[in-house]
Amino acid sequence: MAEHLTLHIPKPPTRPGDAPDFSHLQIPPAGALPRPDSATPARELRDLSDGLIRVLDGEGYAVGAWTPTIEPQRLRDGLRAMLLTRLFEERMFRSHRQGKTSFFMKSTGEEAIGAAQSMVLSPRDMCFPTYRVLSWLMARGYPLNDLVNQIFSNERDPLRGRQLPILYSARAYGFYSLSGNLGSRFGHAVGWAMASAYKGDDSLALAYIGEGSTAEGDFHEALTFASVYHAPVILCVTNNQWAISSFAGIAGAQEATFAAKAAGYGLPGLRVDGNDFLAVWAATEWAVARARANLGATLIEFFTYRAAGHSTSDDPGRYRPADEAAHWPLGDPIVRLKQHLIAIGEWDEARNIQFEAELSEMVRSAAKEGEAVGTLGKSKPPVSEMFEGVFERPDWRVIEQRKELGV
Amino acid sequence: MAEHLTLHIPKPPTRPGDAPDFSHLQIPPAGALPRPDSATPARELRDLSDGLIRVLDGEGYAVGAWTPTIEPQRLRDGLRAMLLTRLFEERMFRSHRQGKTSFFMKSTGEEAIGAAQSMVLSPRDMCFPTYRVLSWLMARGYPLNDLVNQIFSNERDPLRGRQLPILYSARAYGFYSLSGNLGSRFGHAVGWAMASAYKGDDSLALAYIGEGSTAEGDFHEALTFASVYHAPVILCVTNNQWAISSFAGIAGAQEATFAAKAAGYGLPGLRVDGNDFLAVWAATEWAVARARANLGATLIEFFTYRAAGHSTSDDPGRYRPADEAAHWPLGDPIVRLKQHLIAIGEWDEARNIQFEAELSEMVRSAAKEGEAVGTLGKSKPPVSEMFEGVFERPDWRVIEQRKELGV
Amino acid sequence: MAAMSMIQALNSALDVMLERDPDVLMFGEDIGYFGGVFRVTEGLQKKYGLKRCFDTPISEGGIIATAIGMGAYGLRPVAEIQFADYILPAFDQLVSEAARLRYRSNGEFWAPITVRAPYGGGIFGGQTHSQSPEALFAHVTGLCTVIPSNPYDAKGLLIAAVESNDPVIFLEPKRIYNGPFDGHHDRQVKTWVNHPAAEVPEGHYTVPLGKAATLREGREVTVLAYGTMVHVAEAAIEETGIDAELIDLRSIVPLDIGAIVASMKKTGRGVILHEASRFAGFGAELSALIQERCFYHLKAPVARVAGWDTPYPHAFEWNYFPGPARVAAALKRVMEEN
Amino acid sequence: MAAMSMIQALNSALDVMLERDPDVLMFGEDIGYFGGVFRVTEGLQKKYGLKRCFDTPISEGGIIATAIGMGAYGLRPVAEIQFADYILPAFDQLVSEAARLRYRSNGEFWAPITVRAPYGGGIFGGQTHSQSPEALFAHVTGLCTVIPSNPYDAKGLLIAAVESNDPVIFLEPKRIYNGPFDGHHDRQVKTWVNHPAAEVPEGHYTVPLGKAATLREGREVTVLAYGTMVHVAEAAIEETGIDAELIDLRSIVPLDIGAIVASMKKTGRGVILHEASRFAGFGAELSALIQERCFYHLKAPVARVAGWDTPYPHAFEWNYFPGPARVAAALKRVMEEN
């Protein structure tokens, strides 16, 4: 028995001024974990929650039981989606610095997740995104112009100026309406999946939540409903180590993995190298097969790293070593997929350079086009849009107020 | 892959008209589980979440590693608290039928939990109860009169008529204020425990939640905070198989045990025969030792059965076999402790009969005294009490309104 | 046409909608096999099968989140919250999600959900089984809030709510589930039998959201009420003999502003009633609207009769509840002024 | 005495309380090492140690539940919610627990907690970083709600809130964190430097909860405002040249009814301002109270100027925000009537 009680407050291993240190992480080699059949009962799968599903080894070769079968062209499409995401975000981040938009967020280092999952899921499935899965849309060819116009809140903004930049909605691309509040759409995915099962449909749902946001009650409620009704949903935690300035330990990462939370609901919990396009792909395929076989939900933790700041309002150098990102042991997902394509003889540096140039040009021209329409404050949808869509049909209050404002 | 998706809705094995059937339960024999040291890391304890800690065997003997050391007099005190609870509740339930109170709830079959834990915990610890742990108060000698007066909402009601019957508050007895809303005080226990640790105090907190209520977001939030800050708190799920008319499967019991939820937070999860006074005692001692050693929280699932209806408003015969309670395989906690005391030669039927008579008389006289003060509507605290305690000092609104009502 | 209690009328509305529309389904705590603690869904699981009417975990936030997801998919879920007091764990889902989904997605997604909850006091339910939280919802742009006062309206409004493409909070005054209640708690309990509004058609019909009902025409004073307070108002009007116009708002969002203004302009005096505590309650909005729109017609200050600004107190239910004596006193006071 | 911004003043209040009272501690998302996304707690963890000012999981319900438990134990926790928009997941904790604990336990337990949250619009934060939910709290019996408009008040009110034995919702208008803002968004941004209310004592002092401040005496019309709208009111009054009395309510619960009534009886005209959407907003209660208590003194209908009844729209912030033009128009309208 201790002398007296003490309060434990978790602390990250390093802070600004310290040398980056990831030695506390246990990173098993690629290919180490077995791949049980996707119909295996959850209680026999607990080891997958503590390990790490990895496919790509240090040389870019795919190894082990989780190696998926993917056409080389699909791999190149994945690389394209990731690269396009990276380039687009860099451009828009600069646009923010230039006052062209009010806000922006990057997903640097996490592009493999949305890209691979978007490709594995079918067009009829619905993704319930966070603000850090732009690569989902990129993989499905969402028009760059629409993104830019939304980000600039200009006259052509598909969300008519009503929503903060990057809080997209794109139903036709299987991308549910985003919002600023964290966690509260995780359960919508479960409801969607239950609706699909109710109708005897074949549409699955897939939802994302940040590791920080798993602390919200919504997370537990969604898992509970998913578990009780065997909802055909894939529930993904993107553990990028940080929640603004709070390290993952503040969300409980020093006590258990996020994948380990699945066991309490009788669900499989996969822990996956989120910077490994092939591992993301393979784990997603596994969960899709399980869901389509009416075996219910899977929780997947993607172990990754938020390489950039939280948002345009953030300077990560204030709370973590300045060069921490460069030391992340799981590397850059784009570099790793490219290396794999080269290793299997389906890509080379020259093609990559050309590729990058093409994509950069696409981004540049979309940005230019958006700028021509107008940037923040220079152009916006008609003010009357403010009063639309509160209800299906406007009630007297918005009608009167619209009149009062003269729009 | 299935033809098409289907929605799974859990169903209990039996309904009214069926023969009771508990054959799906796996009840291991008493004494089967090892008792790891209370300082064991949580990840080595996962087996305890799927097993069942049981001490009393079918003959009333204490067996196995979890056998606690308890003075016979303490055992008799425990028996007394449980029996007093049973008798008191039966009396008050009848009082409700007679219109003497607006509402009542019984804890029949679950008396061992509150009684044993109340005795193991120290007077400086704080319990955050549900409405089904009256035995906690009984074990600590809370005056029966105060209970009766609260239940009758009469002039001497310690809560001054402000609260529904049985939603007691008894700070001096380590019993936090109850309320009708489920789950929302689970996190208060964590806050209390953190405060104690913050102050270097030695007061622990213990909280209860019904298995049905574990589905609330509050449950997850409390576990998260308890895990992250190593709060010295004992978090107890009383799994009595029912939540009003909903069987435990609606809360996820067909997918995992409630104790198994602990692993996702890196906490030990003990699963305990809640009808076994000695097992409850032993598990609680274990968790207390762990908390006092600054090793943080423990989740305990008490596996028990709600033998009576949910409340005076409920008729369980409408949704479960009428005689299901009689078939509960873990027996009656009072009978089992009595059998144990007799088995170890510390009790006999004759003393038990006298004991019961004494306690019945205590209950009868407390009820009579309360009736003399007044039953529901026949007597109540001054109406001015309605306006007291909204804030520390009344503001103009309640002052004016009190005047308007003329009280 | 059959005489139905409010419970039967609500059950009938759900029955009609389950029958008509395969996309309608319902869920909530204890509403499946058991039929709900107030028995509003009795028999529906048996009739339509497990997946059309089922039990949920005790998780109001989860219930509403699930409903929103289903609604976005294209179903018309009807969620029951066992008591309106327990809707608060789902408050964020209702406000930040259900109410905002259509607007923020520019109409790509919306939440055609109906959230039913027994509501209000008068049943000795104490603090957490008696509250009236309508004002909290009224302030939230994007939510409709409906409160019926009789079986006919209950059925018609509930069908309209289920058919609405906007999220509707449907509050069912539990004290009048089985009979009208005028606040005379010491008199014999009434049933709906023989009440004109208990004549309820078996089939489909709607009472539109946003249309108030003038239950009694009058020239001297306008009384605005909803839910149980409609019956209290009737009693108080009768007892005072004042020639009052009684308007049952039926839904507070959308609000029938036209009916309110027309009546107030006619009478020049107003009394607003609700069970919820007074401060920042929905009566404040009604009072403000009247004052803004009928100022030059007002002969006396518009009065509010409401619950006191305290939590709902178990033993003092009848001191707290704004019964006919308090309403009558307000009516007289308003008539005496000027 | 030093010139402080609102952020510095709030930081100073917390510093003073951490220094004076070992039972004061604070926690919230990103408030520890980082000092909060608005930097209100900057330096406090370093100065007082990890356990006095620390980060929490992203779980507003958990934060408030933890605070209540600590408060019941005997501490005085100060919880930060990162944006007032995100207080809703904790709404049940605030309403069903914090607000009711003292009452229901007959004073055995209470929740002396302070819940700070940056609040309101004007920073292009879009729908979920701009809302003003004060009306939702005002309706809840048992909660105090405070909204400062300047650094001096912010510090004094925050200390009073922390010292209060009742739960206090402390809403910090984020648009005026770094300087007063009168709604002229197209003019140069001001800082607090040289503003008289930025003269803030270093040490301990309180501004009592429930006491309004008359910022400008006037005879023609009373303007009631709080938070950012106080500055908008000042601009509009100056621009119209109307001899208005400007009252900064500072806390809406407790409400300084005396100051409101006295002023309204003097001027007979009133304009009520808030950023929150109008319908069932707190302005409704103010309007109703005035009408009830000053009816015979009123020369014109009391006007409300508020956010429109829509969600907060990102691109239309300046069309939505009730800026000086709309306030001036209301002032003129109210002056013209009768």
Ligand SMILES: Cc1ncc(C[n+]2csc(CCOP(=O)(O)OP(=O)(O)O)c2C)c(N)n1
């Ligand atoms: C309900 C809610 N609480 C707080 C916030 C403020 N906030 C925005 S992002 C963020 C951190 C989220 O971290 P995480 O979930 O790990 O996602 P990540 O940003 O790392 O992708 C916080 C606290 C919010 N948006 N919503």
Ligand SMILES: Cc1ncc(C[n+]2csc(CCOP(=O)(O)OP(=O)(O)O)c2C)c(N)n1
């Ligand atoms: C927040 C909330 N939701 C719903 C209810 C209604 N309700 C009261 S008791 C109960 C069942 C609780 O079941 P469980 O948690 O298993 O506890 P038990 O009654 O079995 O002890 C329900 C749904 C409530 N009181 N509070």
Ligand SMILES: [Mg+2]
């Ligand atoms: Mg993160």
Ligand SMILES: [Mg+2]
């Ligand atoms: Mg139970």
